[in-house]
Structure formats: C-alpha cells, structure tokens
Amino acid sequence: MENHIEKSKNNQPVALVTGGNQGIGYQIAKALADNGYAVYIGSRNLQNGEKAALEIGPNTHAVKLDVTDGTTIQGAVKDIEKDHGCLDLLVNNAAIASVGNADRSVEEINAARNASTASVDDVKAVWETNVFGVISVTQAFLPLLRKSNAARIVNVSSALGSLTWISDPDCWARESFGIVYSASKTALNAVTMAFAIELEKENIKVNAVSPGYTATALNNFQGTDTVEVGSREPIRVALETDGPTATFTGPDGILPW
Template sequence: MNFAYQKQIKDMKRVLITGANRGIGLETARQMLKNGYYVYLGSRKMASGQGAVDKLKAEGLTNLEAVQIDVSDSESIKTAHDKIGQNIDALDVLINNAGITGPWPQTSDADISVFKDVYATNFFGTVQVTQVFLDLLKESTEPRIVNVSSSLASMNLHNNPNWKFYQAKGAVYNSSKTALNMYTIHLAYDLRETRFKINLVDPGFVATDMNNFTGTDSVMVAAARVIKIAMMESTGPTGKFFSEDIDPENALCPW
C-alpha cells in the first residue's frame, strides 16, 4: 500500500464513478470533487479517462485519478479493484453510471445480440462491479451505492397512456434498467441490517450524446440529482428509486 498516497486522502471520502469520462458521469465527478470527495474516474478507455482528469485538473479540481474499467469485461473490473485497493482500505461511494442505449428503434423482436450487448453493460456489468467492490465498500463507515436508472424502466408508467414518455418504448434498453431496479431492491434488502444506503436515481431526460442532445435537462441538473442520493444521510432510505423528473418533490418513482 502506498502510505504517502493514503495519507494524502485519509480525511477524504472516496468515490468510484463508472462511465465518468463524459456526460452525466463527468459532471457527477466534477460535483463530487467540489463536495470534497476523492474521485476515481472510471472510463472504458484509459486515454478518455485521463483526458477527462486533465480537464478537471485544469479547472483546479485535483483530487482525482483515472481508472480504466470496462464494466462489460470481468478482468477489467478486477484489475480496477486491485489498483484502487492497493492504496485505500475503504471505498465510501460507488456510482454505477456506465450505460449504453443500443441501436434504435428497439421493438420486442430486436435481435438477441442487441439484448446481450446492452445487458452486458447496463445490468450484468453493474452487478459485477458492485459485487467486486463490495469488500472495499463494507470497510466504509457510511457506504453508499447509487445505480443510475431511468423512468423508462417503470412498468407502471409504460402502461399509462397519459405519461409524457409513453411512446418511448425500447424493449432492450428499458428492460435492462428494469432488471437493474429489481437487483437493486434485492441488494438493499440483503444489506438492510448494515450501514449501506443503496438506491436508484433517474437523472431525467438529459441532453447527452446518448440521445443526440435531444434531452431537456442539463448534465448539471442530472448530476445534482445523483450526488444528492450519493451523499444521503444515515437516516435516509435504502432500496428506493428517486425521480425528480416524475415528482419535483423527489417522491419515490412508481415502479
């Protein structure tokens, strides 16, 4: 273990954010840094991650480093864990932000290869990252896991013709997030007697390259929604889905 490095960040909370080299993930990293966290900026490609780190450091935000992590690659996840674990004995927050939409349109007869590709990142990838990093999270005094989901995962809303996104059917992407929601509920239940707070966040319809910047919310607004739950107090709930896009009062999203 690098003790000089450990001393440098010993009084800081540490967060790993996957898919943090752009979009919501990058802005989440920026806002977590401004709130005093040491950020492990996860990126599928190291060059992209380092570019994001350089950008943030140019803004005067220095307490971060790039970590190569491809959530669809088991070995990449384990390597990232080992790299981080060499220098710290506890991880305080895991934000599972990495995700892909897959090609559109996505009707129910989409090729099975499309389902497999999207699920490999959005569902299986998030599950494995969580499982691999759970040991470091358990060493935190206030461990938090935030899984970035979507209101498009709601079965109730997709059965409501009056919902504003009723027509936004996507058999692949939407169902991958529905599966993630169910896993999160079970994970929170399994760890209900611990200090963990494990929740889902709908960042909203955000203008990013994933939707060709057609979204109506900014990445700043989306990231603020994510970090609010990431920094939740010990009295907060666990196993819930928060969506300010559905309810401005931050009520729980209808499943």
Template sequence: MKSVLITGANRSIGLEVVKQLSKKGLFVYLGSRDLEKGKAVVKELNENGFENIQAIEIDVTNSDSILAAKKTIESEQGKLDILINNAGILGTNPQLASDTSIADIQKVFDTNFFGVINVTQAFLELLKKSESPRISNITSGLGSLTLHSDPSWKYYAIKTASYGTSKAALNAYTIALAYELKELSFKVNAIDPGYTATDFNHHSGPGTVESAASFIVKHTLTEDDAPTGKYFSNDIEDETEESPW
C-alpha cells in the same frame, strides 16, 4: 477523505458528477474504459481547478478489468465509500419488441445490468469497510413498469426492448441488494437523473447535465437516516422525488 468510484465517468452526466463530488472534497476515481481518454479528461479537469481526481481503467463488461480496478483502489485507499454505477449504453434503434435481436438485447444487458452486478459484487468487500457505504445505480424513467403502463405518462410512447428492459431489471436488482444489506449501514438506491440533453440521446432531452448530476449527488451523499431501496427520479415533481416502480 471519502472515496468514490464512478463508472462511465469520462463524459456527459458521469463527468459532471465527478466535478461536483470533487468540489465537495471527495477523492474521485473517474472510471473509463479507455485509460488514456480518462487521463486526458483528468488533465483538463486539473487545469480547471478540480482536485483529487484519478482516472482508472474499468470496463464493466470485463471481469479482469473490474478486478484490476478493485486491486488498485484497495491498495491506494484500503476501502471504498461510494460506488456510482453510471456506465450504460442505449443500444441500436429502433428497439421494437417484435424484432430486436437477442444479440442486441444481450449487448445492452451486458453493460446496463450484468455489468452493474459484476462491479457491485467485486467492490462489496471494500464498501463494507466504509462507515457509511453508498451504492447508487443510475437508472432511467424508462425502467418504470408502472409509468410504462400509464397512457397518460408523457413518455408512454417511448418503448425500448433493450434499454428500458435493462433498466427495469436493474431496478429489480437494486431492490434485492438493498434488502440484503439493510441491516448494515448501506444505502442502495436507483437514481434516475431525468431526460437529459447528452450525446447519449443526441441532445434531445430537456434537462441539463448539471441538474442531472446534482440530483445524483443529492441522493448519494445521504445521511445515516436516509432511505434505502428507493427509486428517485429527477422527472418526478413532488417533494419525495420518488418514482413508481
């Protein structure tokens, strides 16, 4: 049975990914900063027929928390097949480039960018023990520099000095990591689930969590000949589903 760790998985899109991967027969580690909240979610999932899910405490901004989670998974599984870096924060609003404080920007980067790096580097050892390791970095269309430079883009006016820049940095890291691991069996991709109605954005997005999660699952459970180092978006309406960087 393949194992997967999903950070920030106790609600919204992350929780729906947990459900869908559980139904596909994977053993799912539901990452949550608050272990008791995570356990409560798992209890509810079990009561609704979802199996092979375990809550695990992981705060992506805390190195001790990350290493403790790694030791737990290593002792129980011996390896990790899939890492989905889903945890993220929006930050304060508005996020004007002219006056958003360095402290606010750093707080968002600590979770959305440095947190991903910390988790990924910690779990690479276990991922390398998998026959078909996958790393999915959950990003946003707001991280696309190409789209942000296009006045015809439907979200052109949404500029965020903290959130969007952190996702652009995450995209760049994804490219670097995918290149470094390209000779191995890794598939490392940035996945944008699209503008989805969640607590994250006060349910302003047009997409559903079911569609968002399904898109993440689709581009995570890939075959051996699948691409790596790509940027897939649920908001791109063509057969490639690739977003410009």
C-alpha cells in the same frame, strides 16, 4: 499524485464513478471532488478518463474500467484497495442505449427497440453493460464497501424503467418503452432492490436515481435537459450519507418502481 493520495488516506471519503469521463458521470465525479472526495473515474478508455480527471483537478484519478470486462474490474478494485483500503461510494453510471450506429436519430433507434423486432443480440449487448455490468462491479467492490462506515451504492437508472409509470395510459413516454434500453433499466431497478434488501442489515444503502431526459451521448444529445440539470438528483443522492435505502427518485422526487 502521491501528495493527494496520501491526503485522501486521512479520513477522506473515496468514491468510484463508472463511466465518469463524460455526461452525467462526469458531473457527478466533479461534484464529489468539489465536496472533498477522492474520486476515481472509471473509463473504458483510460486516456479519456485521465483527460476528465485532469480537467476536474486534484483528488481525481482515472482507472481503466470496462464493466463488461472482469479483468479491468478486478484491476480497478486492486488500485483502489492499494491506495485507500476501502470504498465509501460506488456510482454505477456506465450505460449504453444501443449498439447501433452512433449517428442514428432517436427515431431510428426507436425503430429497433420494439419487442417484436428487436435483435436479441442487441438486447444482450445492452443488458451486458446496463444490468450484468452493474452486478459484476457491485459484487467486486463489496469487500471494499464493507470496510466503510457509511457505504452507499447509487445506480443511475431511468424513469423509463418504471413499470408503474410506463403502464399508465396517460404516460407521455409510454410509446418509448422497448426491450433493449428501457427494459434494461427495469431490470436494473430490480437489481437495485435485491442489493438494497440484502445489504440493509449491513447498513449499506443502495438506491436508484433517474437524471430525467438529459442530452448526453446516450441519446445522441437529443434530450431536453442539460447535463447540469440532469445531474442534480444523482449528485444529491450520491452526497447523502444519512439518507434512506431502497429508493427510486428523479428530478421531481420519488418515482414508482
């Protein structure tokens, strides 16, 4: 381990992917490692993160990171600061869709999302990860991002968070919008814009990206796209060091906020 840590200090870009032990996050972490990054996989379960890091190979490390737990967030900051002294890329990927039984069908999950019947406790739990977790992690890592010459923050969002798209009567996903998961992504988009506007003067780029309807644990693997397809746009944005800031894109290009 010491060998590749020493190598990464030699002008090797450093990235952290929250929830990087599976799904889209895993694919992003793998692509970053393949492109020469020293990659940290943030995982609530350290063993799962270590397994993913071992599979991806050299220059990939696991850190215990629960985005709802400030102690683990600060621990991850200290680990990366100790090893590298800076962070070039933060990918806020960790998210949950619900807090119900993981074996529920999409239909059952949908039944619990409606504004008139959704449990406020469920809303709070999902937003704690998808919104407040992103704010907490981003704020904690800003000191390390500010030490990079080309810092970027990529927030993995969803097209369901687009109020412009979802309000169109012809939108095919209109009936899927609810106040638990979908609205959390709308809030995440607002958080993305707030950070992008504030950090633009520091040349720190902040963008939101939607993988599309991808089959992952998030939707009980009922999405229509593979993780390989769904990760393409997040990977493109993550690797783009000279791109714009304050953008929201998906597999088919620019998405309306």
